[in-house]
Amino acid sequence: MAATLSEGGCRRLLQLLLLSRRPGLPLRRAAAGLKLQHSRGTHSRSSTWDVHAFMPESAAFPQVRTYQELLEISVRDPDTFWGVLARERLRWVKPYQTVQDCDFSRGRVNWFLGGQLNVAVNCLDQHVHQSPDRVALIWERDEPGTEVKITYRELLETTCRLANTLKKYGVQKGDRVAIYMSVAPLAVAAMLACARIGAVHTVVFAGFSAISLVGRVNDAKCKAIITQNQGVRAGHIIELKRIVDEAVKSCPTVKHVFVAHRTDNKVHMGNLDIPLEKEMDKADPACDPEIMNSEDMLFMLYTSGSTGQPKGIVHTQAGYLLYASLTHKYVFDYKQGDIFCCVADIGWITGHSYVVYGPLCNGATTVLFESTPLYPNPGRYWEMVQRLKINQFYGAPTAIRLLLKYEDSWVKKYDRSTLRTLGSVGEPINHEAWEWFYKVVGENRCTLVDTWWQTETGGICISPRPSEEGAEIIPAMAMRPFFGIKPVILTEEGRLIQGEVSGALCIAQPWPGMARTIYGDHQRFIDTYFKTFPGYYFTGDGAHRSQEGYYQITGRMDDVINISGHRLGTAEIEDALAEHPDVPETAVIGFPHEIKGEAAFAFIVLKEDTAHTEPVIQEQLKSIVASKIAKYAVPDHVLVVKRLPKTRSGKIMRRLLRKVITDESGDLGDTTTLDDPTVVTEILEAFQKYKQDKSAM
Numbered sequence: 001m002a003a004t005l006s007e008g009g010c011r012r013l014l015q016l017l018l019l020s021r022r023p024g025l026p027l028r029r030a031a032a033g034l035k036l037q038h039s040r041g042t043h044s045r046s047s048t049w050d051v052h053a054f055m056p057e058s059a060a061f062p063q064v065r066t067y068q069e070l071l072e073i074s075v076r077d078p079d080t081f082w083g084v085l086a087r088e089r090l091r092w093v094k095p096y097q098t099v100q101d102c103d104f105s106r107g108r109v110n111w112f113l114g115g116q117l118n119v120a121v122n123c124l125d126q127h128v129h130q131s132p133d134r135v136a137l138i139w140e141r142d143e144p145g146t147e148v149k150i151t152y153r154e155l156l157e158t159t160c161r162l163a164n165t166l167k168k169y170g171v172q173k174g175d176r177v178a179i180y181m182s183v184a185p186l187a188v189a190a191m192l193a194c195a196r197i198g199a200v201h202t203v204v205f206a207g208f209s210a211i212s213l214v215g216r217v218n219d220a221k222c223k224a225i226i227t228q229n230q231g232v233r234a235g236h237i238i239e240l241k242r243i244v245d246e247a248v249k250s251c252p253t254v255k256h257v258f259v260a261h262r263t264d265n266k267v268h269m270g271n272l273d274i275p276l277e278k279e280m281d282k283a284d285p286a287c288d289p290e291i292m293n294s295e296d297m298l299f300m301l302y303t304s305g306s307t308g309q310p311k312g313i314v315h316t317q318a319g320y321l322l323y324a325s326l327t328h329k330y331v332f333d334y335k336q337g338d339i340f341c342c343v344a345d346i347g348w349i350t351g352h353s354y355v356v357y358g359p360l361c362n363g364a365t366t367v368l369f370e371s372t373p374l375y376p377n378p379g380r381y382w383e384m385v386q387r388l389k390i391n392q393f394y395g396a397p398t399a400i401r402l403l404l405k406y407e408d409s410w411v412k413k414y415d416r417s418t419l420r421t422l423g424s425v426g427e428p429i430n431h432e433a434w435e436w437f438y439k440v441v442g443e444n445r446c447t448l449v450d451t452w453w454q455t456e457t458g459g460i461c462i463s464p465r466p467s468e469e470g471a472e473i474i475p476a477m478a479m480r481p482f483f484g485i486k487p488v489i490l491t492e493e494g495r496l497i498q499g500e501v502s503g504a505l506c507i508a509q510p511w512p513g514m515a516r517t518i519y520g521d522h523q524r525f526i527d528t529y530f531k532t533f534p535g536y537y538f539t540g541d542g543a544h545r546s547q548e549g550y551y552q553i554t555g556r557m558d559d560v561i562n563i564s565g566h567r568l569g570t571a572e573i574e575d576a577l578a579e580h581p582d583v584p585e586t587a588v589i590g591f592p593h594e595i596k597g598e599a600a601f602a603f604i605v606l607k608e609d610t611a612h613t614e615p616v617i618q619e620q621l622k623s624i625v626a627s628k629i630a631k632y633a634v635p636d637h638v639l640v641v642k643r644l645p646k647t648r649s650g651k652i653m654r655r656l657l658r659k660v661i662t663d664e665s666g667d668l669g670d671t672t673t674l675d676d677p678t679v680v681t682e683i684l685e686a687f688q689k690y691k692q693d694k695s696a697m
């Protein structure tokens, strides 16, 4: 399918191009503060560096000569920039007419209106036409050395068979389908099969409990669930089908459960259950793609907020795909033929954008990592890098912090000379981890990018690359906005501040990858992201901007914590703990943890007449959290206190609790609003005693 433009589209594009060529538009050359990285032996200076070779689509902006000018046009004239990129980089059935129609005050975000396309065609068919035998997926199975390669032709056929199977059982355009699987080619095919027939997938991380699955499936009103008989991770079996069996009892909308087979073990098959591979064998290997509008839903993904239930973040077709693929190419310096490896699980947004959609849209070979960093030993990642000849490696700081505790020989004994780019995502990366990743893993020669983004942003928004070639990278800093991203920093009162400052990180204008709504609750979307600072998208994160204009993320400003890169609301954990009949009150705080980044600390108040001992209740509470949410959400510490510190209006003063557990109790700040100041001494004593008992803290 050729990229074509209708007459109207042509006219509009011409207007845009003419507009962008208007003389007198100030295009500043290189930004202040750009230094060349000295550790790089060879670099061409920006003056000889060809921006049109760097981004071929930029030929549409002939007046642009430097990287800085390209970045500026993307922010100053987003319609021109994104209009050209969407036209050139996506395969359209029908070209769009309007680049964007957005209004933050209403939470209205629309891109490429009038356009029609199919995401699966962009990710598969276009590459099958050009190079059917190129490897699309390398499935790095849990058992090292047993990887499976799948070509674009094979992935297209598998996707079509799966799509036809879904159709046969009544799944139609617009229906929601839950995917509860570990990282596997069939999981990727399931996502793409939904995209092909216009169904909306919601991938639920396979570490979530049955109750969490129920919550998401019911909120999305899913018609079907696609799962596996079992999962395999670090040599252990995960009973995925059994968890689904338990869940579907409470999911009235689910008509079918498709069961793929990861192991040879038999599992119970009930009324709703359909053996997936068997059905796929019978299905037609070709499936006509559904023609989708740019703003039809592609997927929803649940993520935690500061209050209540996780919210279903909605992403749509064209804008999301364009943003995921463009960031994949430019942040990681992906070149055709590279083997790209993002070790994230497909249950998170990182897996959606940088295991599946970004790389496949670019025709890349993408690695699906099923295992864990320590299985069968701490050399797993690097042995895989050597064996698969990986060029880009994208992972989480928590894994790096874990691995740097082991001998460097676990890294050094493997050949990592294929690596060019290393990436970090999900949480702040501390200096020690950054340096180890850069020096030991990357041999001081790879580019290491700390990438900041969110489920809601669809793709990377702040990252040291792309940039002018050879531009400096400051360790452990996300630094530079991506094309089209205009970060701003506001004070708590909502004042926009220029220059060096710390404050609330907001984004001042829409970009194609951003979320469109919260499923079933658009008002919550507006309230969460556009109310606090009218006119801006509020990220929920704080940031510092340096004199040079570089951004450093300082962490969440709300009650969201980040455990091993997994986002979680403290309110969710509190809600789970409150299920215990003997626990009337709880407060959960995030506190720094050496490996996990953050861990949960729960303060609980017990009923006076409880029949259980404290240790029994503590264990019961931990298992409630594991079964209501997931294992990773279980608090590391559960401390029984007589009362919680509250203001006179009854609000729990978490700030105080945080100071107690981070040993800052010498400076508790303003406690005058406390209802009863003696509660502080009480809690401090309880905490000291707890620490003594658990000398591990």
Ligand code: 7RM
Pocket (backbone or CB within 6 Å): 303, 348, 349, 350, 424, 425, 426, 427, 428, 429, 450, 451, 452, 453, 454, 455, 456, 478, 539, 540, 541, 553, 555, 556, 562, 565, 566, 567
């Ligand atoms: C991609 C992802 C989003 C939250 C975000 C931040 C934190 C992510 C970084 C980071 C510091 C980073 N999506 N976060 N990346 N903090 N430096 N490079 O993680 O929706 O699951 O989480 O994660 O707080 O708001 S997410």
